[in-house]
Amino acid sequence: MSETVLRVKDLRTQFALDDGVVKAVDGVDLEIGRGEVLAVVGESGCGKSVMARSILRLVDKPGRITGGEIWVRDPAGGGLVDLVPADVRTVRQxxxxxxxMVFQEPMxxxxxxHTLGNQIGEAILLHERVTKAEARERTIELLGRVGIPAPERRVDAYPFQMSGGMLQRAMIAMALSCNPELLIADEPTTALDTTTQAQILELLDSLRRDLGMAVMLITHDLGVAARLADRIAVMYLGSVVEHGDTASVFRAPRHPYTKALLGSVPKLGSGSRARLTPVRGMVPHAYQRPTGCPFHPRCEEFMAGRCEVTVPRPTAGPEPGREVRCLLYEDGGGSHKNAGLSKAGDSAGDGTGDSEGDA
Amino acid sequence: MLSFLGRRLGWMVITLWAVSLATFFIISLPPGDYVSTLQANAEERGEVMGPAEVAALRERYGLDQSFFAQYWKWISNILLHGDFGQAFAWNNQPVGDLIWDRVALSCFLSVATMLIIWAIAWPIGIYSAVRQYSPGDYAATLFGFIGMAVPEFMLALVLMWVGMRYFHLSPGGLFSPEYQDAAWNLGKLLDVANHLWLPILIIAVSGTAGGIRIIRANLLDELYKPYVVAARAKGLPEWKLLLKYPVRTSMSPFFSTVGWLLPGLISGETIISIVMNLPTTGPLMLGGVLSQDMYLVGSFILILSTLTVVGTLVSDLALAWWDPRIRHSYEGG
Incomplete structure (x- = not known):
């Protein structure tokens, strides 16, 4: 992998509410290299957005990062710095x-x-030594670059005078204003209509190629992920259950959740009249986090006596850079912790392991 | 924008005309008039006014004419000569003079309390919202509830008593007895200041209490909007971000009520003024109502209505200046 721009290790973000603690992000590991596109996919409420916000320490109270590391390139120059314990100044830089970051709802x-020019120029003035006139020049240039017509007029427009698609372009221009090495796009197209969606994704893709910036694309749309991403991370209840390069994950998903997600997407031109198979059940309530593997109540390949007891650990393979958190793939050693606890564990594990080999 | 202004001014004139008519109608509604009040007072003293005397008085004040004739006489004098008529109960002094004599003090009181309220309520309100449910917020909330719940006159009475009993002040009135008839000098000025801080404080307490609650609520509405997070993601320092974005937006409701200060300038804090014996406009109006002094009361209500209507326009313009969304809706429509 090329130079790392972001490495997240065991990130945990919790919301201490009156009725209990919600573990929105529960041990996420991620890494993004320069110029790479990582798609983070998962159902609503699986912690994607909170994870993305945690990276820039933008989680509002009562949310709090309770553990983990967020390594980014040090703004003071040279090496990496961990944002979790970092002082406010560093985080701001x-x-x-x-x-x-680009957010969900441009409106x-x-x-x-404030005018677009004011809000975009502000970011430039904040991070770079430029005059107001220069910042304005650059804002106009940026607006043109993201495909906003007549940018020299639009620079003085207010957000309510623009359409959603145009505003999202302006948001992207704002994000690009200081040439970031990583752009976190948190469901950038959710609030837009389909045509506009396609245009915005097109724009993101071309900007990424032109500027060589890495993108973390948060989405629940697997099609979007497949089109843009080099690698993909599937999140469920606050942790990454599977990740790897997009092609191999989509071709041969390993985690039952990934399989279920892919099974719920219609395939164009496949000719099959088969019904879509939605993921069974609902995302559990935030306070009632399942024991063991968080996905076990909805899993098609649930192994009684193991899955509700043991928290799966990351297992590598088969391709390089792939990882899955599922007891199906943990070798016999995977169950050694609770060998005494589960009698049926080993045989069940072996059985499904074999059938998986055939698939 | 100009057409908007023109339309608004046109409506203002119509509104004021309707208000003046309604005002005059209402003050002539109660049975009897100023002369019958005079008559009753004379009878209380054991005197009797002859019918001839009564009729002469009625004719002199124009009270024997029809409603519309009286209205026309009143309104045309105001519009053409700036003459608000005479106050019967105040020795037939011109109403205008009576009111303007007291306006200075009323204005001073209103402006001073307003500035104090803003100076205290804004920082505390912002703090209270940003540090919601912190000890400081709870303290501000407690003060807010007490300040709003305790009636002003009660506060005034208690503080006056405390001032007299323990600090040997002579609160109430505008001057200490020794300066009552003295010419203006530094001593007299200090004496006035010494008398005014207490009413200002009392009026400011409830205003500040309400202000804190409103500012806190308005700001809480904005504080967690996505645009605040987006601005934070740009790397803005927290205090700068706070003032530029949510505070700025949360001030819109404030600007939409700023024009109401205008009638406040002249209405005079009636209750406090009566309790503390301050010669503002408030007690004057109350006296006018009690003695059915129709020109005095009518003029008062007309001036207050005019200021309210003008104030509303000022509010709308201030809001348009402050909030681009409003500005553009005016220009579009």
Missing amino acids: VRGKRIA TSMSPM
């Missing part, structure tokens, strides 16, 4: 400059009281 993500 990373925000917008090293890592920029509410810009202040209605």
Whole structure:
């Protein structure tokens, strides 16, 4: 892998609410190299957005990062710095400059009281030594670059005078303003209609290629992920259950959750009239986190006596760079912790292991 | 924008005309008039006013004419000559003079309390919202509830008593007895200041209490909007971000009520003024109502209505200046 721009290790973000603690992000490991596109996919409520916000320490109270490491390139130059214990100054220097973010709803993500030029230019003025006139020049240039017509007029427009698609372009321009090495796009197309969606994704893709910036694309749309991403990370209840390069994960998914997600997507032109198979059940309530493997109540390949007891650990393979968290793939040693606890464990594990080999 | 302004001004004139008519109608509604009040007072003293005397008085004040004739006489004098008529109960002094004499003090009181309220309520309100449910927020909330719940006159009475009993002050009134008839000098000025801080404080307490609650609520509405997070993601320092984005947006409701201060300038804090014996406009109006002094009361209500209507326009313009969304809706429509 090329030079790392972001390495997240065992990140944990929790919300201490009156009725209990919600573990929104529960041990996420991720790594993104320069110029790489990583798609983070999963159902609503699986912690994708909170994870993305945690990276820039943007989680509002009562949310709190309770553990883990977030390594990014040090804005002071040279080496990596961990943002979790870092002081506010360092975090602020990373925000917008090293890592920029594009949000879900362009309509509410810009202040209605300030012009586009004001809000975009602000980021430039904040991180770079430029005059106001230069910042304005660059803002106009950026607006043109993201495909906004008549940027020299639009620079003085207010967000409510723009369409959603145009605003999301402006948000992207704002994110690009200081040439970040990583762009976190948190469901950038969810609030837009399909045509506009395609245009925005096209734009992200071309910008990525032109500028060589890495992108973390948070989405629940597997099609989007397949089109843009080099690698993919599947999240379920706050942890990454499977990750690897997009092609191999989509071709041969290993985790039952990934399989279930792929099974719920219609395939164009496959000719089959088969019904779609949705993922069984619902995402469990945040307070009632299942024991063991968090996916076990919904899993098609649930192994009684093991899955509800043991928390699966990451298992590598078969291709390099792939990893899955599922007891199906943990070797016999995977169950050694609770060997005494589960009698049927080993045989069940072996059985499914074989059938998986055939698939 | 100009057409908007023109339309608004047109409506303002119509509104004021309707208000003046309604005002005059209402003050002439109660049975009897100023002369019958005079008559009753005379009878209380054991005197009797002859019918001739009564009729002469009625004619002199124009009270024997029809409603519309009286209205026309009143309104045309105001519009054409700036003459608000005479206050019967105040020795037929011109109403205008009576009111303007007291406006200075009323204005000073209103402006001073307003500035104090803003200066205290804004920082505390912002703090209270940003540190919601912190000890500081709870303290501000407690103060807010007490300040709003305790009636002003009660606070005034208690503080006056405390001032007299323990600090040997002479609260109430505008001057200490020794300066009552003295010419203006530094001593007299200090004496006035010494008398005014207490009413200002009392009026400011409830205003500040309400202000804190409103500012806190408005700001809490904005504080967690996506645009605040997006601005934070740009790397703005927290305090700068706070003032530029959520505070700025949360001030819109404030601007939409800023024009109401205008009638407040002249209405005079009636209750406090009566309790503390301050010669503002409030007690004057109350006296006018009690003695059925129709020109005095009518003029008062007309001036207050005018200021309210003008204030509303000022509010709308201030809001348009402050909030681009409003500005553009005016320009579009």
